[in-house]
Amino acid sequence: MSPRLVVRVQPEDFDPAREAALLTDGRTDVGALVTFTGLCRDESGRLAALELEHFPGMAEAQLTRIAEEALVRWPLTGLVVLHRHGRIAPGENIVFVAAASSHRQAAFEAADFLMDFLKSRAPFWKKEIPVSGVGGDWVDARDSDEARLARW
Amino acid sequence: MLIRYFAWVRERVGLDQETVDLPPSVETVADVIAWLQTVDDAHGHAFADADAIRAALDQVHVETDAAIAGAREIAFFPPMTGG
Numbered sequence: 001m002s003p004r005l006v007v008r009v010q011p012e013d014f015d016p017a018r019e020a021a022l023l024t025d026g027r028t029d030v031g032a033l034v035t036f037t038g039l040c041r042d043e044s045g046r047l048a049a050l051e052l053e054h055f056p057g058m059a060e061a062q063l064t065r066i067a068e069e070a071l072v073r074w075p076l077t078g079l080v081v082l083h084r085h086g087r088i089a090p091g092e093n094i095v096f097v098a099a100a101s102s103h104r105q106a107a108f109e110a111a112d113f114l115m116d117f118l119k120s121r122a123p124f125w126k127k128e129i130p131v132s133g134v135g136g137d138w139v140d141a142r143d144s145d146e147a148r149l150a151r152w
Numbered sequence: 153m154l155i156r157y158f159a160w161v162r163e164r165v166g167l168d169q170e171t172v173d174l175p176p177s178v179e180t181v182a183d184v185i186a187w188l189q190t191v192d193d194a195h196g197h198a199f200a201d202a203d204a205i206r207a208a209l210d211q212v213h214v215e216t217d218a219a220i221a222g223a224r225e226i227a228f229f230p231p232m233t234g235g
Contacts, residue, residue, distance in 0.1 A: 038235055052234075053159055055227060058211035083234060095235050115235055121213070124234030125159035138160045141231035 001029060003071055004078035004100075007063045009054060011086040016096055023078040023100040030077050032104040034111040036097045042090035048131045052094070054085040055123035066117045070099070073113070074106040081114060083124060116148045153220070155184075157198070158229035161205065164198035174220075181207045182216040184226060199228075206231055 006022055016037045024030050040050050067079050080098040088094055095118065099110035126139040156169040178187050182202070189199045199205060207214055209223040220226060 053162075055156075055158055055208070055211070055229070058208060058227070061211060062213070119235035120232055122234040123158070123208070123229065123232055125230060126233045127159070138230065139233045141233050146231075 001027060001077070003076050005064075005067055005071065006078075006080045006082075007060060007067055008082045009056075009059045009063065010082070010084060013084070013093055014082055014096060016093070019080050019082060019096055020098045022080055023098055027077065029102060030100045031102045032107040033098065033100045034104070034107040035099075036095075036111050036115055037093055038095040038115075040088045040090050040092050040094055043128070046130060047090055047128055048133070049090070049129040050088045050094070051127040051129055051136070052085045052088060053125045053127065054083070058123050059083065059085075062122045063118065066114060066121060069117075070110045070113055074099075074101065074110045075103075076101045076106060076110055079110065079114070081118070083118070083122065085124065087129070113152055116145070116152065120145045120149065153184075153223070154225040155188075156225060156227040158227065160230055161198050161228050164194060166194050179219060179221070180216065181209070181214060181218050181220060181226065184220060185216065185228070188228075204230060 004023055020035050063081050067081050078100045082096040084094055097111050097114045099107045101107040127136050129136050153174050154171050157165050162168050178184055185199050185202050188195045205228055208227040
């Protein structure tokens with residue numbers, strides 16, 4: 001069977017278990033399923049929400065390019081890449097990546113690769129909305145995130 | 153040329169997009185940034201630190217030495233912070 005690829009950018013929350021099942025339902029060739037869910041944390045009670053801005057169109061296209069690169073590099077049976085935008089409260093999901101393969105190493109590595117590239121190559125920008133209601137700062141890109149790309 | 157702005161670039165410019173007539177001497181993304189710096193104070197503030205600006209031509213990420221000939225739109229934004 002050919003690999004399954006699901007890429008979505010949406011404001012709504014999602015159910016990680018249901019998204020992961022997209023890669024296993026009806027298939028018997030999957031031996032490994034790695035999932036990653038990124039959540040909004042409250043930064044020790046300081047954060048009321050994150051406001052996630054995105055570049056409509058380019059966001060979907062760029063996530064698809066990154067996922068297709070992973071399909072070239074690893075023998076995968078499927079990938080799900082899902083990213084939310086808009087206002088996201090602490091405790092809510094932001095991002096989800098699932099990688100399925102016959103064997104675990106490809107699934108682990110592909111999920112890691114996807115998250116590294118998604119953080120600094122997909123057009124999303126986080127703004128912190130503080131509990132105090134005053135101001136709100138754009139999150140700075142980290143040099144460490146950029147450095148992680150060099151691993152691949 | 154359609155120019156689109158995102159995140160703090162958008163906030164500082166005060167617009168999410170605008171259509172501009174670029175002079176013929178503007179040939180690269182870096183030239184566009186240099187030109188935008190001179191438009192008014194808001195643009196000058198947004199583009200003051202050119203090294204902090206990233207760009208996309210027709211929704212594909214490019215370096216600032218990329219030629220703009222043939223592009224329909226340019227987008228400017230800070231380094232991405234997804235995930």
